[in-house]
Amino acid sequence: MRHDHSSQRPLLQLRNRKDIHDSSWALALAPRLAQFEAVARHEHVTRAAYELGMPQPTLSRAIVRLEEELGVALFARHGRTLSLSPAGRAFLGSVERALTDIERAAESVRADADPAAGKVAFGFLHTLGSETVPGLIRTFRADHPQVRFQLIQGFGEAMLDRLRAGDLDLCLTSPVPDAPELVARRLDEQKLRLVVPDDHALATRKRIRLAEAADELFVTLEEGFGLRRITDALCAEAGFTPKVAFEGEEAETLRGLVAAGLGVALLPPPPVPRPGVVELTVTAPRAVREIGVAWLDGHVDTPPVAAFKKFLLSRRGQLLH
Known part of the structure; x- marks a missing residue:
């Protein structure tokens, strides 16, 4: 297919502008990767469009637009069929790896959110690690035997930083924090x-x-x-x-x-x-220290996190006993 390279110049100029973030280029390409992969696999736009559930003209325009944005011909046209160009073959390998990574990531987050067998990222203080936390998890897993825990042990400020960063769903900490971006509930107190x-x-x-x-x-x-x-x-x-x-x-x-x-x-x-x-x-x-549970304000709980949070809050006054 012959390209009108004059139509590419505004795109190339836009791509090279210093005020355009690198991520903008990737975001523009992302929706078209699965479309390109399907066309490359079928070597036929109509069959690929049927698989993707989209009109054939729309898919054809998307592939042409992708080639224009990349500035290379990805396919050689032979009537209604297509074959990959050398550039298309090189691009396909990376696209397949990217789509595989996305699929694995999607499977991982779905698994983590599974109500019966999902994951809870839970942080706690060193001083609660020998008996309190193992006892809590053992009791919780009696009713939720397949829920998985990612456990992180550390000191209070480190736990709160990891909450803010999104690395943790919940953490046991002391003293009970008072910060606008966090929600905290007192669970118990421990004599010093x-x-x-x-x-x-x-x-x-x-x-x-x-x-x-x-x-x-x-x-x-x-x-x-x-x-x-x-x-x-x-x-x-x-x-x-x-x-x-x-x-x-x-x-x-x-x-x-x-x-x-x-x-x-x-x-x-x-x-x-x-x-x-x-x-x-x-x-x-x-001389006491209060023990509390904290989470990031606005954090959307997956079902296993919601269940474990409810369990912890039900242990008020009993956490250390």
């Missing part, structure tokens, strides 16, 4: 204890006011962790700024360092009692 070495002068006590630990060295989580912010806030309420000997990423690591005599720490109860430390009840100020 002052953990001291078992040979410490305070180890004979059962209860303590936090102000009595003002002169102690503290081992804490790093800044950015929710428990670190709570620790700093409680110490400030008790009238002092903690002297930090070590900053870590895992509560149980801190508990081990307390046992080694490096300092004291404000921590939630351990999954199992740990030798070498004594855990004191803090009587003042009230």
Whole structure:
């Protein structure tokens, strides 16, 4: 087929303009890829149009427009039949791979949204990973045995960032966030204890006011962790700024360092009692951390995400028991 190259110049000029994003070119081509593939496979416009459920003249015009936008002839015309040109054969391989990728992506998102066997991307704090989260998932899967979980463990701010980025559907976090782009619901609270070495002068006590630990060295989580912010806030309420000997990423690591005599720490109860430390009840100020579930405001839940969210909200007051 002979092309009028003068008709291509405005398109080529438009394509080369600096104020046109690269993605605009791909978006213009995308609707025509399946049409091109069908014509290439059938080598006949009428049969391809029948398969695609569109009028033959419309498909013919779409193929001509595609060739004009690319600036090459994709087909050689032989009456009512066509054969791929060398450029068309080169283009077809990439188009087939692109369509296969799109089909796989569509199958993946359909599978993730399946009510019975879909996926939930769920984030949670390190300190909830040993017992709380496995217990929640085990109970939920008793009624939804095929639902799949993508689990991501991290500290509070990292979880919230991943919510905002769309990487997570839901997350358990502490403190309960108050941000305009997020929705959060309080589920439970967890008492914090002052953990001291078992040979410490305070180890004979059962209860303590936090102000009595003002002169102690503290081992804490790093800044950015929710428990670190709570620790700093409680110490400030008790009238002092903690002297930090070590900053870590895992509560149980801190508990081990307390046992080694490096300092004291404000921590939630351990999954199992740990030798070498004594855990004191803090009587003042009230030392607790709230645990909540958060999600992105406006996030459209798939059926499995909606079911798991409903399950979590039904556990208010029972999350840690």
